[in-house]
Amino acid sequence: GAGVSQSPSNKVTEKGKDVELRCDPISGHTALYWYRQRLGQGLEFLIYFQGNSAPDKSGLPSDRFSAERTGESVSTLTIQRTQQEDSAVYLCASSQNLAGAQYFGAGTRLSVL
Amino acid sequence: AQSVTQLGSHVSVSEGALVLLRCNYSSSVPPYLFWYVQYPNQGLQLLLKYTSAATLVKGINGFEAEFKKSETSFHLTKPSAHMSDAAEYFCAVSDQASGTYKYIFGTGTRLKVLA
Numbered sequence: 070g071a072g073v074s075q076s077p078s079n080k081v082t083e084k085g086k087d088v089e090l091r092c093d094p095i096s097g098h099t100a101l102y103w104y105r106q107r108l109g110q111g112l113e114f115l116i117y118f119q120g121n122s123a124p125d126k127s128g129l130p131s132d133r134f135s136a137e138r139t140g141e142s143v144s145t146l147t148i149q150r151t152q153q154e155d156s157a158v159y160l161c162a163s164s165q166n167l168a169g170a171q172y173f174g175a176g177t178r179l180s181v182l
Numbered sequence: 183a184q185s186v187t188q189l190g191s192h193v194s195v196s197e198g199a200l201v202l203l204r205c206n207y208s209s210s211v212p213p214y215l216f217w218y219v220q221y222p223n224q225g226l227q228l229l230l231k232y233t234s235a236a237t238l239v240k241g242i243n244g245f246e247a248e249f250k251k252s253e254t255s256f257h258l259t260k261p262s263a264h265m266s267d268a269a270e271y272f273c274a275v276s277d278q279a280s281g282t283y284k285y286i287f288g289t290g291t292r293l294k295v296l297a
Contacts, residue, residue: 102285112272112287113287114284117282128284171216173225175223175225
């Protein structure tokens with residue numbers, strides 16, 4: 070596609086529910102990243118995928134967070150048993166190669182009530 | 183470990199005045215540095231990047247940044263501010279040491295342009 074696409078753009082859920090966020094990277098981009106942006110704060114790295122290599126999950130805040138990627142295409146970020154502190158904007162980015170600039174989607178705004 | 187510090191969480195300038203947003207980095211290897219802009223309720227848009235070529239990097243919308251190794255800085259400038267420049271700006275360094283090249287972001291600077 071022309072850019073990184075994320076869905077849904079907004080998600081409101083109840084505490085304890087599971088949510089799934091989707092990211093469609095730019096076609097041909099081998100690297101895909103997930104970041105979290107809490108209100109009034111900077112961005113924090115969550116997880117990274119590069120081709121068929123094992124993902125770098127070092128940024129995931131707890132075992133309630135997981136992500137998958139199918140080949141070099143779509144990725145889903147799953148948050149189980151959501152908590153209020155999970156409320157944030159979740160941003161996905163892709164890059165053509167490791168040294169290339171990352172291009173970001175518009176994000177998914179998650180609100181946990 | 184690599185890190186980025188943005189001095190000034192809020193900066194106000196008059197329309198037509200010089201814009202200067204500060205970014206200092208720490209890196210054990212030659213860094214890759216980036217500036218992004220975020221408009222309200224939107225994702226991040228790449229302004230410019232430094233990847234060890236020319237030290238003065240020109241980006242979109244009239245912005246530029248100069249890599250100064252001696253000062254470990256990568257400040258963002260624009261000669262004349264427009265109202266449309268009001269947004270939040272993030273400096274980032276690419277974490278090459280880990281091999282993932284994930285970005286380590288500064289905390290952001292919100293730019294306000296006064297009429």
